[in-house]
Amino acid sequence: MPQRTEPPRRAALNHSPEALRWARRAKGWTQRQLADVIGVKATSVSDFERGTRSAPPDLLIKIARAFRCPVSMLEAWDPQDREASRVLDQISALVRPANREAA
Template sequence: MTFPATTSAPRRWEIVATDGRAVSGRLPSWAQEDPSRTDVDPERLQIVVADVVHEASFGGYWARVCPAGVDPGQDSVILAAHLQLSPHADDAQAREPAVHVHLAQDVWIKDLSPDAVTNLAETLHDFADLLTGRVAPGLAAARAEWTNGPRTAPPIPNAARPGPSSRKRPRRLHQEPEAVTWAREKAGLTKRALAQSVGISEQLMNEVESGWRSATPANLAKIARALNCPVVVLERTHETHAHGRTTA
């Protein structure tokens, strides 16, 4: 994440409903994505606005992890820090920039050799350096910018997401991300509310809806129950492969 070296015109986001109503806000300089949308169902406008999350991510490391120690596990990202701000959240604390650290909850890293243990120790050391050298200064600068408005901020070194190579979306997803979003908005739930109902983190819910994480069959079933819809509505009916083609 890098803050601009010079002051520029403030960025804005805007969400527009089909009846012409619009809601807009300031887009922080560190936000990695623009949440702007058009053609939103007027009945869902409030939900869509409440779900606006500004985010920047630091670090993240690939590891073979096994939920509940069950083989064979899958490659997943561990030890990632996420700078987030939800300007329209009900929770006042979420309306101020804060950092969430993803530690890969409820998973094991198994069958480590002596060299693998050393590599893991080096990874944890690197993550500690990341927190003190990049995440903490980035959070301080983000809060200052949010409180005082756009201004010149000290540059923060770029952080790979995840390192050392760029993050790739899962080759296979159990869920259809757009279907999950559609069903949630139809049910009148924010991502935060749905995550709390299902018993998962809001960060995981974000990644399920954006396609960055495949929902486990158990979690997808919980999501379907919370949304009062058949799980088949949320399931992906085709697979997308690395070469870009899809198969039914």
């Protein structure tokens, strides 16, 4: 009987897909808009948000600058973590004024 092989394990992500998606939506941007700002294809942003691909450190910095938040706010988020909720509130506070300026 042939041996069963396990699928390759994915490398750990260097960002939180949930935090990235949340921050983009809080800003009111589409994936394409974020992609244009950081200089990648919309499919890359989709991959980052689905967690199928890690965002390179230089892109995390660009994303954080676009959202006016520290990179650390995009690095780790557990939906069950109360501290994470506080961090997302901080992102929201930083992102929302940018929405008003653009209006």
